[in-house]
Amino acid sequence: MDSEDILWKKRLGELADKAYNNSQYLFTGFLSASELDIYYQMERELSYAAVTVFGGTADCERVMLRFGSEELCGYEEDFPIACIEIAPLVEKFGEELSHRDYLGALMNLGIERSTLGDIVIAGKHAFLFCAEKMAPYILENLDKVRHTNVNCRIAETVPESTITHLERRTVQVSAARADSIISKVYNLSRSGSVDLFRAKKVLINGRVSENNAGQLKPGETVSVRGFGRFRFVEISGETRKGKLNAAVDVFC
DSSP states (O other): HHHHHHHHHHHHHHHHHHHHHHOOOOOOOOOOOOHHHHHHHTTTTTGOOOOEEEEESSSSSEEEEEEHHHHHHSOOOOOOEEEEEESSGGGGGGOOOOHHHHHHHHHHOOOOOGEEEEEETTTTTEEEEGGGGGHHHHHOOOHHHHHHEEEEEEEEEEOOOGGGGGEEEEEEEESOOOOHHHHHHHHHHHHHHHHHHHTTTETTTTTOOOOOTOOTTTTTTETTTTTTTEEEEEEEEEEETEEEEEEEEEEO
């Protein structure tokens, strides 16, 4: 474990202690995959501080941690997360923009990555989850994404379009091994799938996994950096040739 990871573990312990001892809510920024993985390694030892994980909707990949609960603190406090809708000034002239385009425009404003959560694209519009304290700055300064002039406003409620949609797929595998299912979902060779595990690019339920031969369990969410996410549903049957039908829900 490198020095940054050690400092992050120490920071998580400090937040848990402070929340518990002072009966107050404390929040992290939006976490990277490696930061979230370290939290999950410590989840049991930090449980006394009643930690909750949330990113704006139940399916968000980038999430905050909240230390504290109503039972511990004596009151309820929501996550400090705002949802901003980013729309072209003139709809017909709006480009089809990518996640990278939106993120690049935001980073060019000098915004720290930890204040930005998921960006969900819905046609020519995008919905950004961000730290509440950063929302006014984004509203005032984000006026262009690539070549498209945009307008930003707070979404009063989280629109249906920001909730990730799932696409059910069935792939044929010889076993419910993680590497087998990943290779079929993303059209990779088995060796290519194994390489992703070795490079620590596979997360199962938010935890980095290096066990490519592990059996996936129904309900587990698999994130593959550079490819996407899916949720393993079940083995739904067997083909005539003895292959297993693995049902997965792919996040779109």
